[in-house]
Amino acid sequence: MKLSTKLTLFITGSKLVIVLLFVLALPFLIKEIASEYTNYTLKQQRKKVLTIVNKNGPDYYFQGDDNYGSYTILKEEFIALLPVDASLKLDTIKNSQRLIESDTLNYRVLSYTFKNKNKNYLLEIGKATTSINQYNNPLQRFALYLLITLIALTILIDLTFIRVLIRPLGKIIKTRLINRRFPFKEGQKRIETSTADFKYLDESLILLMSQINEAFHKEREFTSNASHELMTPISILQNKMENLLAEEALDEPSSMAIIEMMKTVDRLKNITSSLLLISRIENEQYIRKEQVQPLQLFNEIVEEISHRLEEKQIQISLNISPQAVLKGVNKDLLFQLFFNLIHNAIKFNRDKGNIFINDSYLNNGAYEITIRDTGIGIPKEDLPNIFDRFMKTNLEGDVGYGLGLAIVKSIAMYHQIQIDVKSNLNEGTTFSILFPLSSV
Amino acid sequence: MKVLIVEDEKTLAYEMEAFLKKSFYQCDIALTFRAGLEQLELNNYDFILIDLSLPDGDGLEILKKAKINNPDAAYIIITARTNLKDRVSGLDLGADDYLPKPFYLLELQSRMQAIARRKFNISEELLSIGEFHINLPKRLVLFEQEQIELSRKEFDLFSYLLLHKNRVLTRGQLSEHIWGTFVKDDYDSNYIDAHIKNIRKKLNVWADTEWLETVRGVGYRIKK
Numbered sequence: 001m002k003l004s005t006k007l008t009l010f011i012t013g014s015k016l017v018i019v020l021l022f023v024l025a026l027p028f029l030i031k032e033i034a035s036e037y038t039n040y041t042l043k044q045q046r047k048k049v050l051t052i053v054n055k056n057g058p059d060y061y062f063q064g065d066d067n068y069g070s071y072t073i074l075k076e077e078f079i080a081l082l083p084v085d086a087s088l089k090l091d092t093i094k095n096s097q098r099l100i101e102s103d104t105l106n107y108r109v110l111s112y113t114f115k116n117k118n119k120n121y122l123l124e125i126g127k128a129t130t131s132i133n134q135y136n137n138p139l140q141r142f143a144l145y146l147l148i149t150l151i152a153l154t155i156l157i158d159l160t161f162i163r164v165l166i167r168p169l170g171k172i173i174k175t176r177l178i179n180r181r182f183p184f185k186e187g188q189k190r191i192e193t194s195t196a197d198f199k200y201l202d203e204s205l206i207l208l209m210s211q212i213n214e215a216f217h218k219e220r221e222f223t224s225n226a227s228h229e230l231m232t233p234i235s236i237l238q239n240k241m242e243n244l245l246a247e248e249a250l251d252e253p254s255s256m257a258i259i260e261m262m263k264t265v266d267r268l269k270n271i272t273s274s275l276l277l278i279s280r281i282e283n284e285q286y287i288r289k290e291q292v293q294p295l296q297l298f299n300e301i302v303e304e305i306s307h308r309l310e311e312k313q314i315q316i317s318l319n320i321s322p323q324a325v326l327k328g329v330n331k332d333l334l335f336q337l338f339f340n341l342i343h344n345a346i347k348f349n350r351d352k353g354n355i356f357i358n359d360s361y362l363n364n365g366a367y368e369i370t371i372r373d374t375g376i377g378i379p380k381e382d383l384p385n386i387f388d389r390f391m392k393t394n395l396e397g398d399v400g401y402g403l404g405l406a407i408v409k410s411i412a413m414y415h416q417i418q419i420d421v422k423s424n425l426n427e428g429t430t431f432s433i434l435f436p437l438s439s440v
Numbered sequence: 441m442k443v444l445i446v447e448d449e450k451t452l453a454y455e456m457e458a459f460l461k462k463s464f465y466q467c468d469i470a471l472t473f474r475a476g477l478e479q480l481e482l483n484n485y486d487f488i489l490i491d492l493s494l495p496d497g498d499g500l501e502i503l504k505k506a507k508i509n510n511p512d513a514a515y516i517i518i519t520a521r522t523n524l525k526d527r528v529s530g531l532d533l534g535a536d537d538y539l540p541k542p543f544y545l546l547e548l549q550s551r552m553q554a555i556a557r558r559k560f561n562i563s564e565e566l567l568s569i570g571e572f573h574i575n576l577p578k579r580l581v582l583f584e585q586e587q588i589e590l591s592r593k594e595f596d597l598f599s600y601l602l603l604h605k606n607r608v609l610t611r612g613q614l615s616e617h618i619w620g621t622f623v624k625d626d627y628d629s630n631y632i633d634a635h636i637k638n639i640r641k642k643l644n645v646w647a648d649t650e651w652l653e654t655v656r657g658v659g660y661r662i663k664k
Contacts, residue, residue: 231520232449235542239455242545245610246462256657259610266612269542274623303591307634336623407623 004166011158015151022147030136030143035108038132039093042110045125049079050114058083058116075100076131078107080124088120089113098126108132168193168202176205184209220282227276234272237265267401274403278389281333281410288415290331294369295320297331298357301339308346316342316355324359324367326439329415337411338371340404341431345373347400348429367440372430378423386421415439441486441556443467446476446502447518448494456489459545465552473497480506485513487552492519492530503533514555516548544613550603567602569662571647574599583646593618594639597632601652601662610659636660 052060058081061068067082078100090111098107107126114121171191188209191202241262245255280286298318302309309316326334345355353374360368378386385391387409392402412419416436423429443465447453450471457467468483470476473494480488480502488506492499503515517530520541527538536555539548557576567574573582579595581588590598596618601609611632618635636652643649653661 228520231541232452235520236449236451236455238542239452239459239545242613243455243458246459259658262610262612266615270624277623304593306591307631307638311634403623 003169004162007162007166008159011162012155015155019147019151023144026140026143027136030139031133034132034136038108038127039110042093042108042125042127045079046110046112046123049081049123049125053081053114053116053121058119058121071100075103075105076128078124078126080122082122084113084120084122086120088122090122095129106130165195168195168198172198172202172205176202176209184213186210186213220279223275224279224283227272227279230268230272231276234265234269238262238269241265271401271403274401274407275389277336278403278407278410281407281414284414286330286333286414288328288330290329292326292329292331292334293322294324294326294359295322297335297338301335301342304339305342305346308343312346312349313352314346314349314355315353316357319356319358320369321359326367326435328439333411333414337408337417337433338369340408341371341433344404345371345375345429349373349375361440362434364437365440366437367435369433369435370430371433372428374428377425377427377429378421379425380423383421383423387419441465442483443487443489443552444470444476444479444483444485445489446470446473446494446499447489447491448472449491456545456548460549463549473499473502476502477505480509485510487514487516487555489516489518489548490535492517492521500529500533503530503535507534514552514559516551516555518543518548544616546604546609546613547616550600550617553603567599569602569605569664570649570651572643574602581643583643586646588642588646590639590642594635594642597635598639601660605662605664608655608658608661614659632660 058068061081067080069078069080069082071078078098090113093108093110095106096109097104098109106129108129109124109126112123114123168191175188175191188206190206191198193199193202241258244250245258245262250258295318298320302316302318308314342355342357349355355374356370356372358370358372360370362368382391387405389406390402391405392400408419411417412433416438418434418436420432420434421429422432441464443460445453445456445467447456447469448471453469453471457469460467465487468479468485470479473496476490476494488510490499490502490506494502499517499519503517506513506515514537515535516537516539517527517535518539518541530538536559537551539551567576571583572588574580575582576599581590581595581598597614600614600617614632636654640649640652643652651663653663655661
């Protein structure tokens with residue numbers, strides 16, 4: 001999951017949890033507040049009544065009666081003052097029922113006893129619970145709407161900020177990491193950001209890439225120089241032996257020894273030439289301007305290699321469309337590429353085996369050639385390494401130098417050809433060679 | 441014929457000289473750019489073999505200057521600098537052939553012969569062996585009037601052996617001639633033997649081929 005997605009999800013999620021908690025707690029909170037506020041009002045009212053009683057005496061209320069009671073028209077509030085037994089002592093606020101003019105109603109009642117001129121009085125002030133709770137719902141709704149608006153606003157601000165904040169990271173990923181093709185481009189621009197971490201990341205990536213490039217160039221240069229430098233001494237050895245072999249005074253054992261030495265020099269020469277070929281391809285010393293008909297190319301290769309097919313009695317079935325043409329390629333290199341693949345398909349085939357060469361145009365117009373053999377196959381663990389230099393996966397019989405597929409790989413890279421290998425042990429191997437759209 | 445070898449690698453120059461002398465070429469050696477230019481001013485040559493990387497100058501410059509004094513000579517560029525640009529500019533400047541190091545001296549000699557045939561109109565183009573006739577420019581092998589189908593490599597091999605008849609050619613020499621710089625991944629393959637087997641099979645249908653000999657352990661020879 002991308003970082004921005006994760007952050008978005010987390011921020012939205014955490015805020016939703018807060019909203020949920022608040023919504024659950026809201027009725028309880030509102031009720032508490034309402035009841036606290038009611039208690040406060042009741043106490044205020046009691047204070048007022050007591051002040052009046054202290055100042056004017058209870059008779060101010062009684063006006064000749066032995067008690068006093070009053071309520072509002074809708075019976076939302078009542079007040080009662082009456083003398084009680086001296087032993088009664090009360091100072092409570094609680095919910096209870098009262099009967100007022102044949103209506104039994106729920107009230108929050110403040111009961112308070114106080115002494116006035118040695119007489120004990122009970123003061124009761126009540127507020128109907130329905131009237132206490134009447135603002136609860138609108139209040140709850142208002143609080144909820146306010147909260148949701150605020151949360152939505154903060155989410156919006158957070159997400160916008162995060163997007164701005166991590167935009168450089170996205171850029172780093174897009175320009176540095178996605179679809180990286182080796183070798184990396186030189187002189188890449190720094191990504192503008194004020195975040196120190198991203199700056200560090202970007203700079204480190206640029207540094208690493210240029211270090212890899214440098215190592216790669218050095219290795220290339222080394223291969224090129226080394227193989228060039230080896231050519232002259234090999235030349236000398238080869239020519240000296242050639243002259244030596246032509247000596248008439250030479251006896252048979254000596255000439256046999258020279259022949260063996262020449263074979264070894266030949267081997268050295270072939271390895272060096274292979275490395276030189278790879279380095280010349282990598283240094284782009286070949287021109288890619290030719291047009292090639294794959295069918296013609298394969299016919300040439302099959303002719304070159306027919307004696308090998310006969311030797312192992314291998315059937316080759318060539319199913320290539322005669323109209324197919326590849327543009328902007330180097331014919332010699334493609335010859336070498338397919339020659340090496342077919343050569344391997346023969347070398348690692350069983351006697352009387354088969355080789356199938358097919359072509360097809362994919363839906364997007366790209367051209368693909370597949371070479372399938374019925375040979376010994378390649379073990380799964382070796383598959384990732386078969387294109388490496390000097391990699392020999394199969395050590396039976398005549399294995400070559402292990403440069404054949406390395407050459408194939410460098411030719412493919414030079415032509416932007418994609419090679420895919422599938423293999424089953426003892427069943428065979430399939431090489432799929434996918435040409436870029438530009439060569440069709 | 442007179443040959444000038446411009447090559448800074450002393451041993452290599454001497455080996456080339458030793459080989460070519462046996463085929464009755466007269467050789468001069470120039471180990472430096474300067475010596476090369478001096479020799480060219482003093483003498484006329486039929487062949488000039490030029491190494492491109494000399495310590496005191498570019499071989500291509502020698503080629504340019506030599507063309508002025510020796511316009512009729514044949515030029516072969518010999519170099520370890522096998523990049524395409526050198527090759528193209530060498531041929532553009534009028535070199536007749538281009539031989540990348542390392543090469544077999546036999547291949548060098550055979551290229552020189554081919555140039556000589558072309559340039560000096562030496563008619564070696566119709567060869568014959570046993571009851572077969574070979575037309576080099578048309579690449580035909582004939583038995584009386586009958587044409588024998590040889591593959592391209594088989595013809596190259598057969599004609600190469602014939603041009604160097606009475607001489608044992610090693611598998612390495614034959615292989616270099618028919619494959620050139622094409623890189624092969626096998627060091628001990630027997631494709632030369634397979635080609636020879638095919639040539640014998642195809643020719644034996646018409647007549648005897650005992651003149652095509654196998655020299656055990658070494659290679660092949662056409663004896664005439």
